[in-house]
Amino acid sequence: MDALMLLGDEALAQGALDAGISGFYAYPGTPSTEIMEYVQRSKQAEGIHRTWSSNEKTAMESAIGMSFAGKRTMAMMKHVGLNVAADPFMNSAFTGANGGLLVAVADDPSMHSSQNEQDSRFYGKFAMIPILEPSNQQECYDMAFYGFELSEKYKVPVLIRLTTRLSHSRAGVLRRTPISQNALKTPEDLFQFMLLPAIARRKYQHLIELQHDFVRESSNSPFNSFQSKAKDHSKGIICTGLAYNYLNEVFQGNDIPHPVVKICQYPLPTQQIHDLYNSCDSLVIFEEGMPLVEEQLKGLSFAGMKPIHGRLDGTLARDGELNPNKVAKALGMPDTYGKPIPEVVAGRPPMLCVGCPHSDSYLALNEAIAEYGRGHVFSDIGCYTLGFMPPYNAINSCVDMGASITMAKGAADSGHFPAIAVIGDSTFAHSGLTGLLDCIFDKSNVVIVILDNSTTGMTGGQDYTAYGKLEDICAGLGVEKEHIRVFVPFKKNYPEMVQIYKEEIAYNGVSVIIPRRECVQTLKRKHKMEG
Amino acid sequence: MKKDIILAGVGGQGILTIATIIGTAALKRGMHLKQAEVHGMSQRGGDVQSHLRLSDEPIWSDLISFGGADMILSVEPMESLRYLPYLHNDGWIITNAVPFNNIANYPDIDTIYNEIKKTNNHVLFDADTIAKEIKASRSMNIVVLGAAIKHLGFTQKEIEDAIKEIFARKGDAIVEANIRALQAGIDIVK
Numbered sequence: 001m002d003a004l005m006l007l008g009d010e011a012l013a014q015g016a017l018d019a020g021i022s023g024f025y026a027y028p029g030t031p032s033t034e035i036m037e038y039v040q041r042s043k044q045a046e047g048i049h050r051t052w053s054s055n056e057k058t059a060m061e062s063a064i065g066m067s068f069a070g071k072r073t074m075a076m077m078k079h080v081g082l083n084v085a086a087d088p089f090m091n092s093a094f095t096g097a098n099g100g101l102l103v104a105v106a107d108d109p110s111m112h113s114s115q116n117e118q119d120s121r122f123y124g125k126f127a128m129i130p131i132l133e134p135s136n137q138q139e140c141y142d143m144a145f146y147g148f149e150l151s152e153k154y155k156v157p158v159l160i161r162l163t164t165r166l167s168h169s170r171a172g173v174l175r176r177t178p179i180s181q182n183a184l185k186t187p188e189d190l191f192q193f194m195l196l197p198a199i200a201r202r203k204y205q206h207l208i209e210l211q212h213d214f215v216r217e218s219s220n221s222p223f224n225s226f227q228s229k230a231k232d233h234s235k236g237i238i239c240t241g242l243a244y245n246y247l248n249e250v251f252q253g254n255d256i257p258h259p260v261v262k263i264c265q266y267p268l269p270t271q272q273i274h275d276l277y278n279s280c281d282s283l284v285i286f287e288e289g290m291p292l293v294e295e296q297l298k299g300l301s302f303a304g305m306k307p308i309h310g311r312l313d314g315t316l317a318r319d320g321e322l323n324p325n326k327v328a329k330a331l332g333m334p335d336t337y338g339k340p341i342p343e344v345v346a347g348r349p350p351m352l353c354v355g356c357p358h359s360d361s362y363l364a365l366n367e368a369i370a371e372y373g374r375g376h377v378f379s380d381i382g383c384y385t386l387g388f389m390p391p392y393n394a395i396n397s398c399v400d401m402g403a404s405i406t407m408a409k410g411a412a413d414s415g416h417f418p419a420i421a422v423i424g425d426s427t428f429a430h431s432g433l434t435g436l437l438d439c440i441f442d443k444s445n446v447v448i449v450i451l452d453n454s455t456t457g458m459t460g461g462q463d464y465t466a467y468g469k470l471e472d473i474c475a476g477l478g479v480e481k482e483h484i485r486v487f488v489p490f491k492k493n494y495p496e497m498v499q500i501y502k503e504e505i506a507y508n509g510v511s512v513i514i515p516r517r518e519c520v521q522t523l524k525r526k527h528k529m530e531g
Numbered sequence: 532m533k534k535d536i537i538l539a540g541v542g543g544q545g546i547l548t549i550a551t552i553i554g555t556a557a558l559k560r561g562m563h564l565k566q567a568e569v570h571g572m573s574q575r576g577g578d579v580q581s582h583l584r585l586s587d588e589p590i591w592s593d594l595i596s597f598g599g600a601d602m603i604l605s606v607e608p609m610e611s612l613r614y615l616p617y618l619h620n621d622g623w624i625i626t627n628a629v630p631f632n633n634i635a636n637y638p639d640i641d642t643i644y645n646e647i648k649k650t651n652n653h654v655l656f657d658a659d660t661i662a663k664e665i666k667a668s669r670s671m672n673i674v675v676l677g678a679a680i681k682h683l684g685f686t687q688k689e690i691e692d693a694i695k696e697i698f699a700r701k702g703d704a705i706v707e708a709n710i711r712a713l714q715a716g717i718d719i720v721k
Binding site: 031170337345346353 | 541542554558563564565566567568569570575576577578582588589590591592593594596597598599600609610612613615616617618619620622633634635636637638639642643646650
């Protein structure tokens with residue numbers, strides 16, 4: 001078979017398809033979105049579950065349910081999405097899996113498109129389950145097969161940790177012969193998914209017992225290696241995931257003069273690390289992300305410990321993604337650099353598109369609240385977060401999915417007035433409903449603006465679960481009908497828009513305003529397709 | 532052969548199409564390839580770049596090292612300068628001269644041109660006008676590619692074949708327009 005040119009995300013998706021998966025569950029989030037998008041385009045995936053979920057928690061829970069039924073399944077999300085899914089994720093380590101259960105999480109070191117750079121390996125360690133961290137596109141593909149086998153062998157979920165550079169980089173990938181899906185099969189032990197305390201205590205004991213097996217699997221893993229033959233033992237090197245590529249890049253594909261442990265499967269292969277430590281005068285550790293391995297090795301090290309270099313002692317920057325130059329510098333090797341960026345070059349931050357409906361919604365909102373000054377608009381995660389930038393300067397917070405509504409509520413509860421939430425339609429479906437219910441329960445004095453561009457815009461225009469139902473949902477939750485206001489955000493409608501904003505700010509209770517106009521990007525795409 | 536290329540521009544200007552064309556030609560030769568792209572938030576009118584690496588030998592890193600790029604291929608002049616730290620001393624800048632002005636503080640264009648002209652090897656030209664003249668105004672990116680292929684180590688035929696393969700499903704008119712655009716770019720550096 002010819003090699004396919006696939007993004008890391010796509011290679012994982014293709015691997016899962018070929019490994020007999022029966023269902024994918026996900027909410028869009030950079031850099032993980034392309035896993036599901038690939039599956040949705042794939043002819044091979046017909047009949048396999050591949051529609052978007054409301055959020056990462058519902059996705060994770062659905063995947064656990066499919067695993068219960070004996071089928072292979074995968075939940076996919078970005079790193080902060082795992083925070084949303086943390087409850088089912090942590091507990092899935094206790095229930096374990098029936099059909100193979102993979103949780104693919106794409107981290108974003110250097111925060112190219114995220115609000116933090118948390119390292120999902122810590123979640124995997126926290127949950128005490130095996131972690132796979134591919135170092136290239138082929139490993140993304142192969143680890144789908146391997147991950148399902150590992151998951152079914154020990155009946156545990158397996159975390160697959162990707163990072164932006166791998167998720168969004170293409171390379172040739174060789175496929176294997178596809179295998180068929182699992183048959184439906186109820187768990188043999190009907191207590192398996194019952195986490196009542198008495199049973200959960202037993203499950204925890206079992207998970208603890210499995211740890212030795214997981215370490216043994218890591219030590220024998222085809223994705224881990226110990227290159228012990230090298231001559232120069234002044235340093236030993238540990239590389240995790242992508243860092244292994246940068247190390248080889250620095251040595252331009254030649255033999256590396258120091259012993260190297262490559263780690264792409266966790267828990268840590270302790271024997272190899274032990275042997276490396278004993279045979280070398282010092283260690284240098286390269287991790288794409290936070291210093292998980294380094295912290296474990298150092299522990300509370302005192303006198304007599306050999307030097308261990310990495311992110312904790314400043315050999316490498318504590319934050320940000322790695323690159324070949326950082327690795328070269330840390331090894332004391334010659335570093336290269338072109339000319340500096342000329343001073344004349346101006347920043348070109350992302351911004352709302354020309355003609356974006358959010359732009360009109362914001363300008364009218366600014367006018368409506370001018371008399372109160374700034375500091376009244378809580379916002380959320382999406383394209384509209386760019387309303388923070390000039391010329392809008394329209395919003396004052398961006399914390400996590402859904403936080404606009406509940407932060408506005410908390411501020412309103414304290415007497416802050418006006419308290420306005422601005423949230424996207426897809427974000428509202430993801431995490432806004434429960435917050436709105438809180439507002440209604442307390443009759444909080446808030447104005448909630450649901451910017452409806454009829455898509456999940458920021459990640460490229462995916463559909464979402466509450467499409468076409470926003471008014472019904474709000475009314476159903478208990479917002480009074482006369483305080484659910486809809487307008488079309490166009491410049492010509494400014495007087496009406498400003499008036500509606502003002503009237504609802506004046507109302508002492510829960511108001512929902514829905515500016516509705518389709519995203520210009522999805523509209524353009526539709527026109528193109530219609531020719 | 533080994534080529535490390537930074538593709539630069541503003542979201543929506545078509546740099547990924549350039550990457551796909553070069554990549555297709557490289558794969559036909561049986562070369563190894565890695566191509567790191569920018570997706571997500573940064574695409575919204577912001578600066579975008581792609582690291583395209585081609586080699587006869589296996590490639591390790593998805594990212595090009597600073598000081599390691601053989602070429603910055605840019606569809607916007609200011610964006611070509613943003614990646615100078617990646618370019619090695621003998622590397623080339625091939626860039627469109629027409630600014631994409633979507634920011635309030637876009638600098639004086641002559642200062643930009645002067646900075647580009649300070650580099651050792653550069654091709655700076657108005658690809659927009661050329662594309663319009665040959666009635667292929669949406670193929671500005673391919674005109675820029677045309678000006679680059681001499682330094683990329685590919686023959687015109689190899690790139691044309693890749694263009695035909697990639698644009699085939701869009702019909703003959705689009706294929707023809709892109710072939711014309713490629714030729715026009717090649718003619719610039721003759």
